[in-house]
Amino acid sequence: MTDTTASEQRAADDDGSTGLRERRLAAHRGARRVLARFGFHRTLRERLELLDSAADVHDLDELSDVYGDGVVGTLEKKVAALLGTEAAAFFPTGTMAQQVALRCWAGRTGNRTVAVHALSHPEVHERNAFSEVAGLRPVRVTSEPRLPTAAEVRDFEEPFGALTLELPLRDAGFVLPSWEELTEVVAAARERDAVVHFDGARLWESTVHLGRSLEEIADLADSVYVSFYKSLEAFGGAALAGPEDLVEEAKAWRHRYGGQVFQQFPTALSVLVGLERELPRLPEYVAHARVVAAALREGFAAAGVPWARVHPEVPHTHDFRVWLPYDADVAAEAAVRTAEETAVVLFGSGWEQGGPGLAFTEVHVRSAGLEWTAEDVRTAVAEFVARLPGQVR
Template sequence: MADNTKHRRIAAMAACEQILSGDRPRTMRDRLADLEAGGDLDGQPDAYGDGPVTALEERVAGLLGTEAAVFFPTGTMAQQVALRYGADRSGRHTVAMHPLTHLEVHERHAYAQLSGLCSTWPTTEPRNPTAEEITALAEPVSAVVIELPLRDAGFVLPTWDELVAVSEAARGIGARVHFDGARIWESVPHLGHGLAEIAGLADSIYVSFYKTIGGISGAALAGTAEFVAYARVWRHRYGGMLYQQWPAALSALAGIDRELPRVPDYVRHAQPVAAALAGLPGARVYPEPPHTQRFRLWLPHPAEALDAAALALAEQEKVWFAAGWRETEVPGVAMTEITVSGPALDLTATDVTEIGERFLRHVEERESAPTSG
């Protein structure tokens, strides 16, 4: 049943004339076109990380202003290697991170299960830690992890000055600074500094190639040449040295060329979109205004009714609002994440309000419909 609903959503979204949240679904044939855009398909594929993979690594190191970068098949693997490096170099097996970081919430605590590390939380507030909280840590740590943006707190970012202060505080207690920059691409406008300046505040940084820029898969770690050499060894030990990865590398290069220049437009447009959605009956958005191209939206209706209404609006009126609603701690109030991407750039604030009103009419129809039995 879940798979059927998923396929219905994808088919309905692909046929929509207007899309408020997310990108139009792309077929495998669509993605094959990315490979040609990412490089010369008449060239030789990589063998254990040379060729197009090397080209991608050099491109990323150039964008981030680091000495080197290394490709990883997954971000989860990359993050484990980054934390292991800090522990090996310092002899400290505790890492400071927020309880809402990707490492804690979405990676099955791999840092503990695979590397024997443990975490300490500088804060439980829904934001990145402050310099004062880092300085006040009760035990020595090998690294301080900062997720930019902190997705599970609502895609929130610190200010530039706060980020500089946290970086300095971490070094002041003898810890490395590691940025979980899976979505660093969309953090640049809010921070007001370029990718290289942001990465320059960290000792290492992880970036994703499928988040934001739309690659097939893959990630990279960037930092000093010594760090990257270490990462290559451990990538092999973790099973990440695949024979050929040219499809992922070429699609990442295409995404850097195609999507990265458009990201500032998405971030700017997220602000009027969020403001319009906040005007819907009972709606709340956070943060307001958004820090990136993504933000959270709450509506006073059950998640099931909201998901059903999104599908009905798409199938009946060729308009996509947003799905993936989930219940909250407040009964009858559900939340979803809104992503402002290419299709939404054509929508004015008036368009957004009208789409929201049409969506809510479908919600009301479902809530007022008689139940069977």
Template sequence: MAEDVRARRIAAMRGCDRLLAGVRPATVRERLAELGEVAGPALMPDYYGDGLVAELEERVARLLGTPAAVYFPTGTMAQQVALRYGAELTGLRTVALHPLGHQEVHERRAYADLTGLRAVHPTTAPRHPTAAEIAALDEPVGTVVFELPLRDAGFVLPTWAELTEAAGAARAAGARVHFDGARLWESTPYLGRGLAEIAGLADSTYVSFYKTLGGLSGAAVAGTAAFAGYARAWRHRHGGQVFQQWPAVLSALAGIDRELPRVPEYVRHARTVAAALARVPGAIVHPQPPHTHQFRLWLPYPAERLNEAALVLAEEEKVWFAGGWRHAELPGHAMAEISVLAPALEWSADEVTETGLRLVDRIRP
């Protein structure tokens, strides 16, 4: 049944003339055609991490202002290696994580089950830990992790001053600082700093290529040359030394060239979209205004009815509003994550509000 719903959703989105959230799903043939536009006629595949992989690693290192970067097929693998390095370097197998962090919620606690580390939580509040909370930890930790932005708290970020103070508190406690920057690309407008200056606060930084940039898959960790050497060794041990990865790497390079320069525009327009959605009766937007180009929207209806209404709206009117509605923290409400990307830029505030009202009208008795 879930596969049938997913297939219906993909078909509906592909048939839409306008999309407010996300992008139109592409077929395999369409993705291959995109890669063909990027690749020159003489471009050769990579072999065990050379060629295109090395080019992407050098590109990321320059963007983040670090001596080196290492490509990984998945972010889960990359983050395990970064935390293991912190444990071995400091001799401390305890890490400070947020309970809403990606390692806890979306990685099946791989850092604990596969790497043998143990977590402490500086705070359970739906925000980033403060310098005071890190300083108040009652045991030493090898690494303090900051997820920028913290997705499961609503894609929220600290201010630059808060992040600087918290990172300083972690170092003062003898810990390494690791940035889970899967979505670091869209954090620069709110923090008011470039990628290199942000990454400069951390000892290691992880970035994703399929989130925001639209790549097929893949990630990278960046830091010192010593860290990069360690990461390459453990990438191999984790099974990440893949023979050829050129499709994912090529799509990542294309994303850096094509999507990364547009991210500030997406973030600006997300604020317009969020304010317009807040005008729909019963709607709750968080954060308001959004910190990045993504935010959460709650509506006072059951998730099942919202998902069905969104599909029917797409099928009948060729307009995609938002999907993936689920029951969340607010009783009587369902929540969806809104991602404002290129297709949303053509929407005015009034059009956003009016479409939200049409969606709600399909649910009301």
């Protein structure tokens, strides 16, 4: 299950009905102002428009790909160059890519135990795929809403062959460690003779907070997975990058897993467009997400909401969470009504229950969000709060 699908399903569940989710998506499509417009919100015709600029990124007179050659091979080389690795392999999904990477490492280390975070994607969103499909044994280093510390890795009570780190950790609020913390964690794993794999589904936008280039970040790990649709707005797909011999072995397992797809040129072209169009803009989105986050805090304080949190207070990427002292269904209804009545979408994702009388949602800032000023955000907060129970308009 992909992050987007899981997020939408959770939104449907936590909104209390499919009807509310449909209202939310309809309001989002018709809105004059949103913080992000994602590909999965668009029609098929609109999505195909992404390929209008494909001729700018690849020779369209070239023969189409067959089982991974042609444009797919070109994409693999481009990703390896961006990450500074020897090679990269295209995969249809990140779930498959990471299973393959870690089972390859297990064969090399002789240890099928993989140290993970309790909130990591394989633990939360993949139906125990590591153990059920890949034959791996995940162990949880920590469940704290942050990345593992060097001490936790160094002092873990049993051996493990690989440590996987999700950068950023989505289900803790899209959080990242500092560069110093990350290097210390990697060193602690290496002290235990473990390999390090980065779940870099959102690695592309992590350079701002870490203060390092993609090559420098990837160089810390033995292998890296990256996603193509979460921030690059491609049709789908992922890549596993690392040493050439590991990538060649991974390609054999990709075939066994059913990932050797006959033709993938539409997805591959959409990735090349995303790398050209979106990748250079990600730092701008991250910077503006911090403007939006600050304005949200100011807006809720001015509106008199007794307790509201933006987490992280200064976002680490262009995604973050907002927590409010209301039940999820209450916050969801207020968000949808605000969007329907003002044609402005402040909260475009569903709300989830985070405890009794406590709800949270994810906020995403993309190109559409750059149009918002801080005052626009504060005004939208006031409109939203006015539709919460007990508020007077």
